[in-house]
Amino acid sequence: MKLExxxxxxxxxxxxxxxxxxxxxxxxxxxxxxAWDNGVAIGRYLAEFKEGRIIARVCHKCDRxxxxxxxxCELCFRPTDEWMYVKDTGVINTFSIAKVNWDASRRGPKEPxxxxxxxxxxxxxxxxxxxxxxxxxxxxxxKIGMKVKAVWKKPEDRTxxxxxxxxxxxxxxxxxxxxxxxxxxxGKEVR
Amino acid sequence: xxxxxxxxxxxxTGFRPVTPDVSFRELIxxxxxxxxxxxxxxxxxxxxxxxxAEDFMEGYSIADEYCPDQIGAVLKPTxxxxxxxxxxxxxxxMMIMTGAFRTIAIEAHSKASNMRNIGELMGFAxxxxxxxxxxxxxxxxxxxxxxxxxxxxxxxxxxxxQVVVKNKKNAMRNPYAAFGAEITEGDVLASEPxxxxxxxxxxxxxxxGAVVAVLADEDTARALCETPIWIEGLGWSTDTPTxxxxxxxxxxxxxxxxxxxxxMAGIGNPAALIDFAEICDEYSYKELQHMEALKxxxxxxxxxxxxxxxxxxxxxxxxxxxxxxxxxxHLFEASGAHKxxxxxxxxxxxxxxxxxxxxxxxxxQVWRGVPTATxxxxxxxxx
Amino acid sequence: MGMRKVAIVGAxxxxxxxxxxxxxxxxxxxxxxxxxESCDLTLDDIDMVTLGTAPDAFDGVHMKGEYLxxxxxxxxKPYMRHYVGGGTGVFSxxxxxxxxxxxxxxxxxxxxxxxxxxxxPHPQGAFLTIFDHTTEQPLMPTLIWIFAxxxxxxxxxxxxxxxxxxxxxxKNKRNAMDHPSAQVAGNITVEDVLSSxxxxxxxNRLDISPASDGAAAIVIASERVARRLTxxxxxxxxxxxSIDTAYWATRDLSYPRxxxxxxxxxxxxxxxxxxxxxxxxAEPYDPFDYKELHHMEGLMLCPRGKAAQLTADGIxxxxxxxxxxxxxxxxxxxNPIAATxxxxIIEIFLQLRxxxxxxxxxxxxxxxxxxxxxDLMQMGTVVVMRS
Numbered sequence: 001m002k003l004e005x006x007x008x009x010x011x012x013x014x015x016x017x018x019x020x021x022x023x024x025x026x027x028x029x030x031x032x033x034x035a036w037d038n039g040v041a042i043g044r045y046l047a048e049f050k051e052g053r054i055i056a057r058v059c060h061k062c063d064r065x066x067x068x069x070x071x072x073c074e075l076c077f078r079p080t081d082e083w084m085y086v087k088d089t090g091v092i093n094t095f096s097i098a099k100v101n102w103d104a105s106r107r108g109p110k111e112p113x114x115x116x117x118x119x120x121x122x123x124x125x126x127x128x129x130x131x132x133x134x135x136x137x138x139x140x141x142x143k144i145g146m147k148v149k150a151v152w153k154k155p156e157d158r159t160x161x162x163x164x165x166x167x168x169x170x171x172x173x174x175x176x177x178x179x180x181x182x183x184x185x186x187g188k189e190v191r
Numbered sequence: 192x193x194x195x196x197x198x199x200x201x202x203x204t205g206f207r208p209v210t211p212d213v214s215f216r217e218l219i220x221x222x223x224x225x226x227x228x229x230x231x232x233x234x235x236x237x238x239x240x241x242x243x244a245e246d247f248m249e250g251y252s253i254a255d256e257y258c259p260d261q262i263g264a265v266l267k268p269t270x271x272x273x274x275x276x277x278x279x280x281x282x283x284x285m286m287i288m289t290g291a292f293r294t295i296a297i298e299a300h301s302k303a304s305n306m307r308n309i310g311e312l313m314g315f316a317x318x319x320x321x322x323x324x325x326x327x328x329x330x331x332x333x334x335x336x337x338x339x340x341x342x343x344x345x346x347x348x349x350x351x352x353q354v355v356v357k358n359k360k361n362a363m364r365n366p367y368a369a370f371g372a373e374i375t376e377g378d379v380l381a382s383e384p385x386x387x388x389x390x391x392x393x394x395x396x397x398x399x400g401a402v403v404a405v406l407a408d409e410d411t412a413r414a415l416c417e418t419p420i421w422i423e424g425l426g427w428s429t430d431t432p433t434x435x436x437x438x439x440x441x442x443x444x445x446x447x448x449x450x451x452x453x454x455m456a457g458i459g460n461p462a463a464l465i466d467f468a469e470i471c472d473e474y475s476y477k478e479l480q481h482m483e484a485l486k487x488x489x490x491x492x493x494x495x496x497x498x499x500x501x502x503x504x505x506x507x508x509x510x511x512x513x514x515x516x517x518x519x520x521h522l523f524e525a526s527g528a529h530k531x532x533x534x535x536x537x538x539x540x541x542x543x544x545x546x547x548x549x550x551x552x553x554x555x556q557v558w559r560g561v562p563t564a565t566x567x568x569x570x571x572x573x574x
Numbered sequence: 575m576g577m578r579k580v581a582i583v584g585a586x587x588x589x590x591x592x593x594x595x596x597x598x599x600x601x602x603x604x605x606x607x608x609x610x611e612s613c614d615l616t617l618d619d620i621d622m623v624t625l626g627t628a629p630d631a632f633d634g635v636h637m638k639g640e641y642l643x644x645x646x647x648x649x650x651k652p653y654m655r656h657y658v659g660g661g662t663g664v665f666s667x668x669x670x671x672x673x674x675x676x677x678x679x680x681x682x683x684x685x686x687x688x689x690x691x692x693x694x695p696h697p698q699g700a701f702l703t704i705f706d707h708t709t710e711q712p713l714m715p716t717l718i719w720i721f722a723x724x725x726x727x728x729x730x731x732x733x734x735x736x737x738x739x740x741x742x743x744x745k746n747k748r749n750a751m752d753h754p755s756a757q758v759a760g761n762i763t764v765e766d767v768l769s770s771x772x773x774x775x776x777x778n779r780l781d782i783s784p785a786s787d788g789a790a791a792i793v794i795a796s797e798r799v800a801r802r803l804t805x806x807x808x809x810x811x812x813x814x815x816s817i818d819t820a821y822w823a824t825r826d827l828s829y830p831r832x833x834x835x836x837x838x839x840x841x842x843x844x845x846x847x848x849x850x851x852x853x854x855x856a857e858p859y860d861p862f863d864y865k866e867l868h869h870m871e872g873l874m875l876c877p878r879g880k881a882a883q884l885t886a887d888g889i890x891x892x893x894x895x896x897x898x899x900x901x902x903x904x905x906x907x908x909n910p911i912a913a914t915x916x917x918x919i920i921e922i923f924l925q926l927r928x929x930x931x932x933x934x935x936x937x938x939x940x941x942x943x944x945x946x947x948x949d950l951m952q953m954g955t956v957v958v959m960r961s
Contacts, residue, residue, distance in 0.1 A: 001612045003587065003754050003924070004931050009604025010589035010755070010788055011596060023595060027694075028323055028634060030315050033307035034250040036707050039214025046708070067824070068709055072220040074260035074819060077227070077234050094730070094827060096722030097775035102714045104698035116719045116774075118727075118823045129823040131710055131723075139775075144730045163712045247636045252629040252703040253659045256949040259817045266835050269817040270665060271657045273639050278654050282669070288676035290577045291813075291843065316636035319692075320597075429643045429653040447650060563640040565653070 050160040086123030088150035093118040135167030197412035197419030200230020205367040206400035222401035230405040234263025238292040277527035277567035299525035300401035329561035334386030343440035346494035351475040352379035362514025364545040393475040398520020402528035426451030430564030445484035452568040469530035472515040530555035538573040581800035581807030584613030584793035590908030594787035598689040599645030601789035609791035621679035623648040626666035628911040631700035660948030661955040663915015688910035722774035731828035732879030740767035742863035750902020752932040757908030788910035812844030812958035833872030836954035854939035857918035860903040915946040926961040
């Protein structure tokens with residue numbers, strides 16, 4: 001067989017075919033409502049956001065300090081063992097300069113680009129990143145590997161959501177936290 | 192060549208109207224951990240994984256993304272079947288029968304309580320051009336079908352109400368069930384009319400919960416456990432999705448799926464050879480309609496069987512000993528999972544207060560709900 | 575291994591278009607009908623049907639596998655839908671292989687459909703809800719972010735430039751000029767790609783495949799049946815699939831290890847030891863141009879970070895030593911997600927039969943591979959085929 005020997009289906013319409021009524025359409029706007037249970041791990045994670053802290057879970061078997069926290073270790077397939085605070089600083093793993101919104105509409109000429117990034121959080125195991133935003137500096141000044149720190153909403157404005165952090169900003173050279181890296185041992189368990 | 196496949200492990204959270212204490216991940220992890228412990232196997236030793244989920248039920252555009260971690264499937268051959276657990280089980284069965292996989296884990300769950308307007312969602316499954324603009328609710332579609340079934344079978348609303356009474360009573364003996372109750376036929380008929388002849392109590396309320404099962408080929412099954420529960424027959428079928436064209440009296444999808452399963456199991460007379468059955472009772476009349484489609488009785492005979500107590504706990508053909516969807520709760524994609532769970536517990540002799548004595552062959556059947564005409568059947572045995 | 579041999583014996587496809595007049599059901603029917611005609615079968619000959627289609631949010635129907643059943647020829651038959659996100663189209667023949675290799679079916683119709691244009695105002699809107707509802711969606715992400723983040727990391731890790739990557743888009747859009755289904759074929763230059771609108775840096779408009787409507791279908795059969803139906807069966811010799819953790823931000827974004835695990839599974843089954851020598855032709859998934867490079871590396875067709883150089887050297891051109899996406903890929907033919915994966919399977923099927931017309935690669939390829947990728951950049955599906 002050859003594709004060229006067949007008359008292929010699929011009839012292309014133009015946007016104008018809709019405007020001129022050449023084709024009839026039916027519309028439906030689904031009104032679906034969800035209220036997802038956060039559960040134990042993400043529930044605590046967000047409660048700590050409200051306090052301006054980031055918390056992780058530790059698995060003693062593989063020794064990973066995991067972010068976002070989870071009540072089970074997906075690799076060891078056992079319950080995780082303890083909570084551990086990590087820092088609100090981290091390193092940019094990667095980032096983008098986004099000129100489109102979530103629905104593919106373009107950002108206006110006066111709207112600054114969005115700067116989504118994967119940030120590896122200090123104190124969590126190597127490579128444990130979260131997606132968040134960058135801010136406060138010119139997009140061209142951000143680099144992969146750069147040290148950043150969370151900028152939190154004011155305590156009274158926080159709601160226990162990932163957006164309690166507004167964005168991560170560059171840590172000015174020379175003001176870096178000298179105690180970076182993972183917290184020591186398991187003595188820092190928090191309940 | 193692989194000849195037989197068995198269920199070698201199963202785990203569940205049980206079923207509750209709401210589960211606000213755990214996320215869907217935490218819910219599923221509990222069922223998975225129990226299943227693997229039951230099977231005596233770690234997920235790292237399992238060759239493949241199947242989850243069953245529908246996007247909009249989960250509230251994700253690609254619900255498949257979130258399946259691996261809580262079942263131990265990271266970097267493992269894993270797939271989602273947007274269908275019932277028994278369809279997932281059929282895929283797992285086929286995977287093992289190819290000879291390329293020895294063990295497969297299958298997961299299904301319901302977090303129906305997180306979906307705040309299920310009626311709107313079910314309406315969203317209707318044909319967008321022909322049916323949706325009429326704004327008929329899913330229960331209204333079921334009401335149409337019930338009317339036609341009662342007309343063709345000469346069954347009555349009272350007999351349908353007896354299904355509710357029986358199943359909710361059965362659920363009282365099932366620690367996993369969310370909606371066990373002692374009620375009367377009068378309670379059902381006096382409950383709020385929803386889409387007559389359907390009353391509120393004719394409709395299974397939804398529940399949350401998760402089930403994970405582990406399948407294995409014959410050699411592996413015998414090495415892993417003393418009582419493998421063998422898959423003797425599987426069938427699945429889809430009738431037309433078009434409401435206007437289907438046969439409203441007979442559940443053709445159930446008949447076709449059953450015929451396929453009976454052929455595979457070598458069962459010529461199901462009414463005589465099936466010891467007990469867990470069949471779809473998402474609406475009360477569905478249990479009766481499905482019994483006939485499954486040839487567990489003659490057409491028009493199901494109503495007499497409920498009337499005579501033949502399908503009760505101590506009857507000659509116990510149906511929905513677990514409490515069914517009416518007593519356990521409707522579990523959407525996990526509906527078949529709960530039925531397989533009941534079959535495995537009964538066939539292992541582990542069903543506690545609701546154990547039926549001397550059972551060897553059980554049948555589980557599901558329907559995918561309004562507006563579908565899709566169903567599946569599984570036949571399991573302990574011999 | 576003693577497994578039943580399974581072959582592809584027929585194929586059908588629609589044109590890929592931005593907005594099709596046909597409904598999803600009708601597109602499925604068109605592709606299915608052509609697949610049956612291509613091997614002289616009718617629907618009565620089909621034992622079972624399996625359908626691949628990606629998010630319900632595109633078509634705007636809950637349980638869309640049920641909705642599409644009649645279009646896919648499934649009425650009264652054992653029918654199931656399978657779903658692994660963007661990897662679905664190449665998973666379709668894998669699910670079909672389960673049906674036939676298990677002995678449950680002798681002839682299985684495998685259909686893949688996507689009608690993205692139903693989703694308004696733009697199909698991209700459906701992608702907001704692929705992200706974690708609690709920890710990511712409040713940031714209002716788009717799908718393009720995740721690709722931009724991965725592409726940037728890939729570029730940084732291996733020192734690859736946007737121009738290196740843009741060559742893929744140029745090659746594939748040019749290849750697609752010979753594909754009768756193609757939606758966005760064209761003779762463009764690297765400069766055109768680099769000067770096209772920046773959407774999410776480093777991703778420009780011409781780095782991306784379009785939103786599309788379309789369907790594809792194949793017929794697969796057991797060895798006994800296949801040999802009766804055709805003297806040119808194409809054997810499914812290896813299948814592989816693998817999913818990585820959903821915690822995507824914790825992964826190494828510069829390398830698709832899930833593709834590697836899926837490929838190793840397929841290679842083991844097909845007895846392939848040196849993929850770069852034994853695979854003559856490949857159709858890796860290319861929804862974004864860097865993804866083709868990423869996937870070539872994950873498939874171990876070249877060392878990590880070296881795929882761009884192979885492209886620059888013309889090795890991956892249609893007349894090169896290792897033709898990659900001779901169909902034109904998602905970048906050129908279009909990207910109705912699940913249907914794209916099956917389009918790639920069909921391209922390998924035709925190439926191995928020597929029936930690819932103007933797209934035919936020279937040298938009588940005997941072993942080919944198709945691969946797709948999906949979910950949150952975590953799912954790999956691989957099929958190895960031989961003539």
